[in-house]
Amino acid sequence: GENVEQHPSTxxxxxxxxxxxxxxxxxxxxxxFPWYKQELGKGPQLIIDIRSNVGEKKDQRxxxxxxxxxxxFSLHITETQPEDSAVYFCAARTSYGKLTFGQGTxxxxxx
Amino acid sequence: SxxxxxxxxxxxxxxxxxxxxxxxxxxxxxxxxxxxxxxxxSLTLIxxxxxGSEATxxxxxxxxKFPISRPNLTFSTLTxxxxxxxxxxxxxxxVRGTGQETQYFGPGTRLLVL
Numbered sequence: 601g602e603n604v605e606q607h608p609s610t611x612x613x614x615x616x617x618x619x620x621x622x623x624x625x626x627x628x629x630x631x632x633f634p635w636y637k638q639e640l641g642k643g644p645q646l647i648i649d650i651r652s653n654v655g656e657k658k659d660q661r662x663x664x665x666x667x668x669x670x671x672x673f674s675l676h677i678t679e680t681q682p683e684d685s686a687v688y689f690c691a692a693r694t695s696y697g698k699l700t701f702g703q704g705t706x707x708x709x710x711x
Numbered sequence: 712s713x714x715x716x717x718x719x720x721x722x723x724x725x726x727x728x729x730x731x732x733x734x735x736x737x738x739x740x741x742x743x744x745x746x747x748x749x750x751x752x753s754l755t756l757i758x759x760x761x762x763g764s765e766a767t768x769x770x771x772x773x774x775x776k777f778p779i780s781r782p783n784l785t786f787s788t789l790t791x792x793x794x795x796x797x798x799x800x801x802x803x804x805x806v807r808g809t810g811q812e813t814q815y816f817g818p819g820t821r822l823l824v825l
Contacts, residue, residue, distance in 0.1 A: 632812050641821075646712075646813060646815065651812070703752075
């Protein structure tokens, strides 16, 4: 089955800096890659996703890049703000398959 | 996007008892899932709730421990049976619409078993 590895497990940045979280997946048939943000006491919230026929997708301060050959994808957050502090999860899924999640990254943005 | 509500939002239970968690969606959805998130851990799929038939369980999860119902396209329940402290987790309902790739999560039910 699919295996998703996520790094780093914790990330601490200063407000205004950029943050990058990386994930690798094992199943070359995976074609959908979402990223979720989970704040304390809440459920995961979808923040951005990308399909395998696209190399990069951007939404304001958030971007995701995908390298199908290397089977890895990354989340980029620019101009970080304290409210970006949360746990971030990457995931991968094949068509009609189930989501497989990475281990999560605790992002702390210091004012 | 789908709006998902769960009841209860949290509970403290005694070992050996059972708790039923409800999940309600504001629109008809094809797929409904139940996940478990142990403290400080990632999300693990328990089962896919199928309307009008038995749920499809993932390896390591069984119907006797986690019975699931899905009477219609907007509602599902998960029961955690004969609870032990190891069942202390966040239980999350998740949905995906027909022909859609996007999967949404509910706010979760935080369960503590003493």
